[in-house]
Amino acid sequence: MAEKLIKQTCEGFASALASKSPVPGGGGAAALVGALGAALCSMAGNLTLGRKKYAAVEPDIRVLLEKGEAVRERLLELVDEDAAAFEPLSRAYSIPKDDPTHDAVLEDATKRACAAPMEMLEQCAKAVELLEEMLKKGSVMLVSDVGCGAVCCKAALECAALNVYINTKALKNRVVAEALEHRTDGILEEYCPRAAAVAEEVTAQLRGK
Template identity: 45%
Template structure:
């Protein structure tokens, strides 16, 4: 998936093809966020005005590059997890092993969106730092990154829920749901705060 052009990826996303789907879109949103954060770090690095933050900017650049690569891999992982789930749905309902196979496939299908969610959570404190320490010339890109991160968080959460909803082991499902709701809820609010701060800075007369 990650070797497709943007046009090809969007074409598949908008088609009846089983993948990519919402999980791949969530990971792509996370990758866009981390890549934009890397851009902000790159355009801040070496600037005299932000010299006091240079070590932090270097660290942010390393972390966001790592997260971008992970998000790219998660686009693939999410697509790969759909195949066993699709096969499980194809097992005849009267087959004695159908329920067990489907349950395991649902657990596997939750793995990628949970990882996307956790990786997106790693981006939130970096966004908060860049909103303060990044170049004001690319402050709008920090806001775009915050919006993309919130999208990734919420999209990943929904892709968890669509699988846990069908699980027979409700205790297992509810544990995953609780973690997902906690992470998504807390971190999405922080993303919104970053976005609001950027919006205020851009519209409230606070320039360079």
């Protein structure tokens, strides 16, 4: 890939996603959606700064913005890292099965392909934590954006998990596979409900319930 995927326009990325090209795929989409969720958290924070009503929490908001920027940037990097991991995996699958290197090369490439979606899970979990705090401390005028960020992060978590599972299914080393799956399951079980709770709280506030 001569051009980084993340440097494309929104239209260009969506077109590439819809094309016959195997990358970007679900992993890249997961990372991008997670980055958008983190960005919405930052939007709420940036629009809270400078308001007298929220002066007491301004130092906290600034910390949230710093952390959110790091999460957003890392998730954007993972769009291309996920795509880069596909090429060696594709080459590994093209090695004839009677080649003595086939199994080892394929196993290594498959294991490496788990790295990007696993980190997506970790970063999206961090984003959910930031959104929880932003909901409590950010401007009430921005709660819908915080809720949207939570929905994006929940979707990104679930998408990233699918990209872990499709690779762990192919791993012959079941100890490694099960460890990755256990970690993935744990993140989903903790953070998907937390993200959903943020969105539900926002809905309740907006509808006066």
